[in-house]
Amino acid sequence: MATDRVLCGSSSEIERGEEQEEQQQEHDSEAKLLRDRFRLSAISIAESEASKNGMEISKVLVSCIADLAYKFTEGLAKDLQLFAQHANRKCVNMEDVILSAHRNEHVSSYLRTFSNDLKARDPSSERKRKKEAKKNDKATI
Template sequence: MEQVEDAGLEERLKSALWLSIGKIVDEETMKLGVNATPQFIGALTEMVWSQIETVGQDLESFAKHAGRSTVNVSDVMLLARRNEGLESILRTFVEQAREAES
């Protein structure tokens, strides 16, 4: 029964992701004056879903390795360490969030 519920939840999440990606693609293609097929949006959605699963597993592994059951900022920063642009954006965001808390 739980597997059926998990499968239903996964399908709803994928549908929501497809809808969001479709909106982004529509906005960008209108700006560029090109068209994107539903197959392109579907393939992009599958690629993003796969990336989300991988990132989630990595974050869980980092937290578990540190002896925690909860993912925190240090895990996210560790994940972003090989992407200098992303790491810079995240560092700025974290610093701004910490300043706002103070």
């Protein structure tokens, strides 16, 4: 009888396994939908740029570009997640994005300029964050 439990598992373990499997299937279908939408957007952009420049582009090439862009985006997402974790944060911020572009000086400088422009437009949010940080510092002392 003890072997029956080991082989079959308890009903709660089976239910947890089924829930995990359902969640995995749901995650997989969402990931596939996201990939397909990304791919369609990339194809649309490539075709639009080709027609703007009076060029024709093969379907195979467009498909390869879309797949390459998706793979790059997956890697970028992983890097951003790791940068945030390294800083003991759960959310990615603008500094993580700028850091991810450090190998491309042009993109990096563009992102810094964009970030500074955003900060210049909304200086009140920066002040609020500083005030909250000071309050938290006083509370921990």
